[in-house]
Amino acid sequence: MQNLGEYLRRLRKRKGLTLKDVEKAGVASNAYLSLLERDLRKAPRPSILQGLAVLYEVPVKDLMVAAGYLPPESGKAPSPATIESAFNLVKNDPRITHGTRKKGPKLSMEAKRYIVGVYETLTGQKLT
């Protein structure tokens, strides 16, 4: 686990929330969060990280990596071919329905990467 506390504190401040605000949102107690942000507690349960990710509007994967539940990304971004192939899988998965409102006639690679990312978060299935 690397600097999870500091990371959580930064995310909270970025959203302009106090510890009490987070407590009110029902994610975790004020006291527990305070300890967590000072790295005085071990990594919280994934369900707490999930709640914090929603509140702080960050991908839950980022918090899971910071908490040591998931290995850090290799740093190598998936190739366009990988993204394209993953995007096609998403399009053809009958379990999920989705749409986008976009500005141009075609989806950019970045948009496809985004859709694949949301799919991975929702289904828990890694495609890239």
Add this chain to the structure above:
Amino acid sequence: MNPDRIRTFCYEFASRNSESWPPDEESLANAFISYFELPPFVSGANLEKICTKLEIQFVKEKLPDDLLGSNFHFAGKRRIAVNDRPERFGMKEHTAFHEIRELLEYEFHEIGFPTAEKDSEELESRADQFALFVMCGREETWDHLTNSAFEVRATWLKFGSIFLIFAARFIFLLNAESCAQYTDRSELRGSTPSS
């Protein structure tokens, strides 16, 4: 387990309007506003509360440059995202309701009452109209405001208020319509609608 409110709404609406299917978007928007008891006018501030009421996860985030919004439905969970970048006034709200309309369409398809061909221009146009009607509030709201203004005694205040109400409505309409111009039509999915 709580019933799926969006599905229930779609089912009830389709049952009531099956004779004249597909419905016009104004009727759908009015039924939607009443069913979910939405405030008369929607703003960015209450968008999140509205989505909570609808049991939709609402996310404001920095989307890729070419995306204004997105919607997902997986295993009974619904999620919409709108771009967090500063956009023109009313854009986030318009996009959010456009996405919500798409989520409704998935249900209409599921229960055998599609309102438009999947992936069609018509569906896009319907989603834009729906967003416009939801944003502009119910007809009764405007009527109520206008009637209230007529009850004002001082003539200058009465006609001033009426003028302002009509001006506000015009601006609402114009703005919501211009938000719709930003949409381009998605190429997503062969088997589902896209916004």
